[in-house]
Amino acid sequence: MNKTITIDGLSVPFQEGQTIMDAALAAGVYIPRLCHNPEFKPHGSCKLCTVKVNGRNVASCTMPAVEGQQVLNDTDELNADRLALTQMLFVEGNHLCPACEKSGNCQLQAVAYYLGMMSPHYNHFYPQREVDASHPDVILDRNRCIYCELCVRASRDADGKNVFGLSGRGIQSSLVVNSASGRLGDTSLAATDKAVQVCPTGAILQKGKGFTVPIGRRVFDHHTIKEIQTGGGHD
Amino acid sequence: MDQPELSDCAQQLTQILTRHGRDASRLLQILRDVQDACHVISAQAIDLIAVHLAVPRVNVEGVAGFYSFLSTRPVGEYQVLFSGNITDQMLGQDELMQYLCNKLWVEPGKVSEDGLVSIAGTSCTGMCDQGPAALVNGWVLTNLDRNRLDLIGELIRSRKPVAEWPPMLFETADNIRRADMLLGDALAPGAAIGAVLARGARETLAEMDKSNLRGRGGAGFKTASKWSFCHAAIVEEEGHVICDVGGPPERVIVCNADEGEPGTFKDRVLLNSYADLVFEGMTVGARVVGASKGFLYLRGEYRYLLNRLEGVLKRRREAGLLGNAILGQADFSFDIEIHLGAGAYICGEESALIESLEGKRGRPRNRPPFPVTHGYQGRPTVVDNVETFACAAKIAEKGGAWFAAMGTAQSTGTKLLSVSGDVASPGIYEYPFGVTVRQVLADCGAEDPYAVQISGPSGTCVSWKEFDRCIAFEDIPTAGAFMVFSRKRDVFDAVRNFTHFFAHESCGFCTPCRVGTALQQKIIDKIHGGHGTLSDLEELKRLGHLLKTMSHCGLGSSAANPVLDVLAKFPDAFEHKLAGLAFEPAFDLDGALETARKITGRDDEWAHL
Numbered sequence: 001m002n003k004t005i006t007i008d009g010l011s012v013p014f015q016e017g018q019t020i021m022d023a024a025l026a027a028g029v030y031i032p033r034l035c036h037n038p039e040f041k042p043h044g045s046c047k048l049c050t051v052k053v054n055g056r057n058v059a060s061c062t063m064p065a066v067e068g069q070q071v072l073n074d075t076d077e078l079n080a081d082r083l084a085l086t087q088m089l090f091v092e093g094n095h096l097c098p099a100c101e102k103s104g105n106c107q108l109q110a111v112a113y114y115l116g117m118m119s120p121h122y123n124h125f126y127p128q129r130e131v132d133a134s135h136p137d138v139i140l141d142r143n144r145c146i147y148c149e150l151c152v153r154a155s156r157d158a159d160g161k162n163v164f165g166l167s168g169r170g171i172q173s174s175l176v177v178n179s180a181s182g183r184l185g186d187t188s189l190a191a192t193d194k195a196v197q198v199c200p201t202g203a204i205l206q207k208g209k210g211f212t213v214p215i216g217r218r219v220f221d222h223h224t225i226k227e228i229q230t231g232g233g234h235d
Numbered sequence: 236m237d238q239p240e241l242s243d244c245a246q247q248l249t250q251i252l253t254r255h256g257r258d259a260s261r262l263l264q265i266l267r268d269v270q271d272a273c274h275v276i277s278a279q280a281i282d283l284i285a286v287h288l289a290v291p292r293v294n295v296e297g298v299a300g301f302y303s304f305l306s307t308r309p310v311g312e313y314q315v316l317f318s319g320n321i322t323d324q325m326l327g328q329d330e331l332m333q334y335l336c337n338k339l340w341v342e343p344g345k346v347s348e349d350g351l352v353s354i355a356g357t358s359c360t361g362m363c364d365q366g367p368a369a370l371v372n373g374w375v376l377t378n379l380d381r382n383r384l385d386l387i388g389e390l391i392r393s394r395k396p397v398a399e400w401p402p403m404l405f406e407t408a409d410n411i412r413r414a415d416m417l418l419g420d421a422l423a424p425g426a427a428i429g430a431v432l433a434r435g436a437r438e439t440l441a442e443m444d445k446s447n448l449r450g451r452g453g454a455g456f457k458t459a460s461k462w463s464f465c466h467a468a469i470v471e472e473e474g475h476v477i478c479d480v481g482g483p484p485e486r487v488i489v490c491n492a493d494e495g496e497p498g499t500f501k502d503r504v505l506l507n508s509y510a511d512l513v514f515e516g517m518t519v520g521a522r523v524v525g526a527s528k529g530f531l532y533l534r535g536e537y538r539y540l541l542n543r544l545e546g547v548l549k550r551r552r553e554a555g556l557l558g559n560a561i562l563g564q565a566d567f568s569f570d571i572e573i574h575l576g577a578g579a580y581i582c583g584e585e586s587a588l589i590e591s592l593e594g595k596r597g598r599p600r601n602r603p604p605f606p607v608t609h610g611y612q613g614r615p616t617v618v619d620n621v622e623t624f625a626c627a628a629k630i631a632e633k634g635g636a637w638f639a640a641m642g643t644a645q646s647t648g649t650k651l652l653s654v655s656g657d658v659a660s661p662g663i664y665e666y667p668f669g670v671t672v673r674q675v676l677a678d679c680g681a682e683d684p685y686a687v688q689i690s691g692p693s694g695t696c697v698s699w700k701e702f703d704r705c706i707a708f709e710d711i712p713t714a715g716a717f718m719v720f721s722r723k724r725d726v727f728d729a730v731r732n733f734t735h736f737f738a739h740e741s742c743g744f745c746t747p748c749r750v751g752t753a754l755q756q757k758i759i760d761k762i763h764g765g766h767g768t769l770s771d772l773e774e775l776k777r778l779g780h781l782l783k784t785m786s787h788c789g790l791g792s793s794a795a796n797p798v799l800d801v802l803a804k805f806p807d808a809f810e811h812k813l814a815g816l817a818f819e820p821a822f823d824l825d826g827a828l829e830t831a832r833k834i835t836g837r838d839d840e841w842a843h844l
Contacts, residue, residue, distance in 0.1 A: 165293025
């Protein structure tokens with residue numbers, strides 16, 4: 001017999017070893033997320049996927065599903081808190097959607113739309129962050145980094161290169177690359193690396209491809225992130 | 236000559252790497268030594284270390300960038316870090332730091348142009364009973380005043396090696412003011428281990444259970460349960476292995492001596508004068524859970540205790556109390572290794588501490604699994620506080636019933652309190668659980684007490700109306716800090732200090748804590764600067780909710796405690812600082828003109844609003 005949990009009252013089956021997020025994904029239930037990508041080991045840092053289990057908040061991407069769990073997901077309270085976290089991500093970095101090549105394909109922007117973000121709410125930090133254009137095929141714009149470490153995980157686990165890592169601490173955290181010069185051009189990164197493809201924002205972009213698909217014809221111009229991430233949309 | 240030549244550093248680096256072997260779990264210890272020798276961890280050093288340990292360069296850079304006492308940019312040959320706890324500030328730390336800066340012609344936070352000296356602040360160094368305190372190249376300075384800083388300034392200018400400075404600058408005192416069952420009578424080394432061997436491991440666990448000892452680090456988890464979970468993670472006799480990481484099954488005992496909670500310094504005293512008791516407790520734990528490896532994770536600020544502790548370990552090995560066949564018991568081997576931290580409060584969180592022990596960034600892990608089943612290098616690991624192990628040794632010797640006879644039903648035994656702030660006799664006070672705040676205040680000679688911050692910034696702020704409350708898990712749980720503020724203090728200053736502390740110490744892993752602690756600091760600073768409004772108070776409450784409910788670990792979830800506590804208990808402390816109160820000003824503008832009217836001798840219609 002299948003084991004099940006309930007998400008917002010809906011009965012969702014799961015297999016031993018799956019997380020709440022795994023079970024939700026398999027059942028086509030959308031839980032907002034940024035740092036989680038089913039292809040990689042769960043990280044649990046963005047906290048957007050926080051759900052309430054038996055009265056306690058947990059990150060659904062790292063919390064194992066356990067028989068009988070009553071999970072609250074799409075509630076006003078959780079969505080309000082997720083919106084606040086998204087606004088935090090916007091103000092701690094320098095995110096200028098209208099001028100960003102990723103606009104329309106950006107998960108941060110799409111999640112903000114999904115959660116109904118109308119303003120950044122908090123005061124902007126306007127941090128000084130470095131842009132690295134030293135690589136012939138890839139640009140690294142730290143202004144847009146949200147520390148999800150998907151590039152770190154992809155480079156380590158899929159590409160076997162360890163091109164990216166995190167240094168610093170707290171609000172002074174920064175994405176560092178694997179070269180003594182600190183320049184991306186001096187690493188072994190290739191444009192075909194998985195690490196270049198997984199960035200949910202516009203922090204890591206392939207050069208020369210920014211506007212291959214014009215604005216207006218991009219993924220989230222026509223579908224919500226919920227549709228895309230539950231397989232309900234196209235593209 | 237500002238910094239040692241690169242070749243000097245390269246040479247020293249080679250020696251350091253040789254000394255530590257090719258063990259990547261020694262990375263933090265290696266980086267500490269490099270920082271000591273070169274006053275910087277250069278890009279070249281990172282390269283060499285990465286190659287030597289065969290780990291990715293980004294991992295080395297990540298660790299070097301995480302810990303406050305490591306620096307990828309040069310610091311002064313002499314680095315003076317003033318302890319920035321509120322109790323240090325109350326003793327004049329800000330003014331003293333500026334005094335030394337002026338004396339040595341250096342700006343706070345910068346390196347002097349000749350590279351000789353840098354002066355900055357650091358989180359609480361655990362010397363609140365003898366502050367203002369500082370660290371010079373990692374060594375503690377206590378009881379600072381202008382005279383001492385004059386001397387220190389001269390010593391730095393004359394480039395006298397710190398090892399040759401007058402010993403009186405580094406003197407520390409235990410300041411034990413009240414001793415009870417733990418500090419009162421000494422345990423003969425080996426007595427508790429002997430009792431365990433005579434009684435048996437299972438029977439000792441039963442005594443631990445009977446004692447109802449709960450963890451002294453603040454969370455209060457029952458120690459016997461933790462130990463039995465750890466033991467149960469590998470139950471060889473039943474052939475049932477929950478945690479199989481390959482190789483011989485091994486369990487690990489870790490003593491958490493990363494006493495970073497501002498205002499707490501009781502572990503410092505236990506390690507200085509009761510180290511045998513602590514190591515004995517670890518050995519008891521090892522026998523009960525079946526561990527052969529132990530670590531003491533000593534906060535970097537307490538490195539001055541390192542030699543002394545290594546000496547105690549050596550003596551215990553020679554006495555047959557550590558190492559192979561302890562007290563002649565062929566199947567009982569256990570030894571303890573000391574790891575030094577490097578300035579990261581988060582490493583007091585047990586899973587972050589384990590990461591740090593493994594030589595990584597001190598970032599709390601995702602749980603489950605918990606350390607008791609998957610801890611150090613994936614092995615079942617018990618992490619307990621220094622004081623918990625000291626209690627465990629006493630229980631092993633004297634039995635669970637003896638221990639449970641003291642304290643209250645849910646909080647057995649005694650608690651060490653680190654008392655500081657506006658009191659006549661700061662220091663260590665050991666009380667049976669259940670003691671009232673009022674009693675402690677009377678005993679330590681508190682001057683007109685107004686508020687007490689119990690268990691540090693992450694704990695509870697207790698107002699003068701609540702002084703009859705008790706120190707116990709049933710009422711006010713505590714890891715030990717007890718900072719007293721008299722009526723003449725502005726509790727907002729403490730709140731501001733604590734919000735800066737949390738923002739500085741957030742590891743940055745999760746969004747709510749990384750950004751939330753920074754936002755909280757900005758809003759508090761805005762209010763401090765006289766630009767706050769009521770909406771800022773609402774924002775603080777909303778941030779508090781996000782920090783409490785969305786954070787990855789205890790640091791984030793408690794980072795709003797001081798703000799929310801003081802907002803609830805001392806709303807005036809915030810409100811009288813607000814620039815304007817939207818809609819309903821409580822501020823009496825006409826009343827504020829009274830002084831001006833008196834000066835000008837006017838009381839006519841135009842002198843009133």
